[in-house]
Amino acid sequence: MTLEHIFGLTVSGLTVGMIYALIALGYTMVYGVLQLINFAHGEVFTIGGYIAASTLIWIGVDATTPLAVKFAYFGLALLVSLVLTATLGFLIERIAYRPLRNRSRIIALLSAIGTSIFLQNLLVIVFGPQPIIMPTAVVPTGFVEIFGARIRVLQITIIVVSLLLMALLTWIVKGTRMGKAMRATSQDREAAEMMGIETNLTISFTFVVGSALAAIGGFLVAMYYGSLQFNTGFLYGLKAFTAAVLGGIGNIPGAVVGSLVLGLAENWGVGLNLGVLAWLFVGGLLLGLYFQLVRAPRFRIDHIAEEFRTPAYERRVRDVYRFAPVVALKTLFAERTDALLYVSAQHAVRLTAANVILLGLAVLFFVNGDVQFASKWQHVISFAVLMAILMFRPSGILGEHIQEKV
């Protein structure tokens, strides 16, 4: 395993991470504004890529086209895709989400999932079930040698384009009136409306921006892998959502950080094609989690005032520790009012969870050894990470930025 190899994998991890970020931003912005998981976002991403690719196919670019013309065509395809996909995002919000805005959340979620299914199958009916092939003529093919690793020009392009887009988005959110309106709407829609902000317009704008970013993401993926399939968006959408939750939902920098972590983790884990390294990474994550879990609770029995420390009370607390797993199971359901017992019981839950994790680690190190193991289980690992985050730190790495409705 050479350093160049690792560097190459890091670059491809960053590339994939950037693409995840472009999609995750759409999820996180919509979640911030509407507290709605926009299930149709993955389909918007695929449709963006399909439109760009089919525009290029329709124009008919080939290797003989001069470079300047290629660039013009490329820009045209991007423009068409951006306009159509942004319109689609606008329409989705207008038709499927807006009539349901004051209804219960599950209704809006159902509408989102219905929209997603509808769009995916519409895509198959229009374009057929076979993957759409990106014309290779517009894809940059060169290589650059950095630190001895061969990096594709395309990868650099993707990273640079994504960084530019993120800078643009940051400027929109932080520096413009519309961005201010977005932030206000996501903090409190009613109050924003009272202050004279057109919340409907703001929400539409959020969808348009999110869809445009996803469309560019789709275009970049189509170029990177050479083709797109109708169900590509499902997996990418799920992964990007995982990334958004990992970074803290509703939090724009969080979405980017989460995406990069996920992209790097996947590429290091799978690309090195060594079970041991992949598991070392996952194992490291889990170990970190372990140490966080076994930390002492904030106050223990000796911090309690003298007059409350009756022998009976101390015995109860000791029992909680002694039967940690049993108490852990019990506390999953208990809503206790007894503060001291609650804290020690929470600690018991943490101890048990930590032990389960250690056991899992031991099993992992015994099981691996199959070289193909990591690549076969890649997606399973990603989803397991999602479930683990939700279990132990649902607010994500950078914390979530949403307003909880009561």
Add this chain to the structure above:
Amino acid sequence: MANPFSRVGEVFGRVPRWVYVAAALVFAIVFPMLESYGLMQTLWLRLGTRTLVYVLLAVGLNLVLGETGLLHLGYVAFFAVGAYSTAILSSPRFDLQWNFWLIMVIAMLLAMLFGFIVGIPSLRLRGDYLAIVTLAFGEIVRMTLNNWEWLTNGPGGIPGIYPPVIFGWVVDQPAEFFYLLLVVVVIVVALVSNIKNSRIGRAWNALREDEIASHHSGVRPTQAKMLAVVMSSGIAGLAGAIFAYYQQFINPTYFLFMQSVIVVCMVVLGGMGSIPGAVLGAVALDATPEIIRQTFTTWLPRAVGSDFLPAVQAALQTDFDRYRMLIFGLVIVLMVIFRPEGLLPNQLWRREVHEEDPREIEHTRQHLFDFEEGRQDLEV
């Protein structure tokens, strides 16, 4: 009340409910006999059996989605757990042929255990995380079935599942499976409707309507939600076990994400929180597409000559599944926008989704008045 449909609804509403239940049961009992007297192709009997499996799934999912108001998108995972328990314990793959009853119990318990595992991280969080966790869980289960070749034989699936033997009765004909499933459906529906009208069912409905208020009224949210998820997982496990026996061969492609969506669609179409609705939704969404396909590809061409709308026929033969899913997606969106209470609504849920409609408020008031005067039972 100018709407002509509401007049029709009133007429049908006056017929007592037991008449409908009896009619449905009689139809279900007679249905396989049509096949054995040669009045119907076996195809339709197979369709009917599959529909009963979906009825079981829809009734089970209704506990979570309809009664408790949790969007569960990985329901097919528990179905898969049940199906694979049967396939592993009663097939030549490991040369096992365990007892039918034992397998039913194992399939249910295993599915319930998985439901519990999914519930632990997700039920304590905000409601919409459940959707994504269950979705991810469904994918984890499917990918595990695909990759864990030692146990499941991967994408190849497990063929040759032995037919079940129940007190010496070897169930291997389509009609026999139909009756077996019918008995299971009747038992499950009876149990579920009892639970629905019990303290637990009311706790679920209270949680669906307002979690914080119900928590303060003494409902334990996590516990009640967990109960719903575990029970519905058990029903899915049961359905899966019987499905595997019936199918005799299973592989991971039976347990795609789309299957979960179809079941969600059935519950939404029929009416969330309504058991008759769930049954109707399952029958409508499973049988109708097949009837449409048969109409266009077999019956109409036979009636008017073979070149009837060749384009439609070709489209139905190649892309039928896609059109079906397209329409399912549309059905979900249209239903939640225009008729969120479903086709056969549960009264409580109907009032909840129309709580701002003045006619509904008037109806509720009138109803409560009638109830207090002793003229009418409290409808739930």
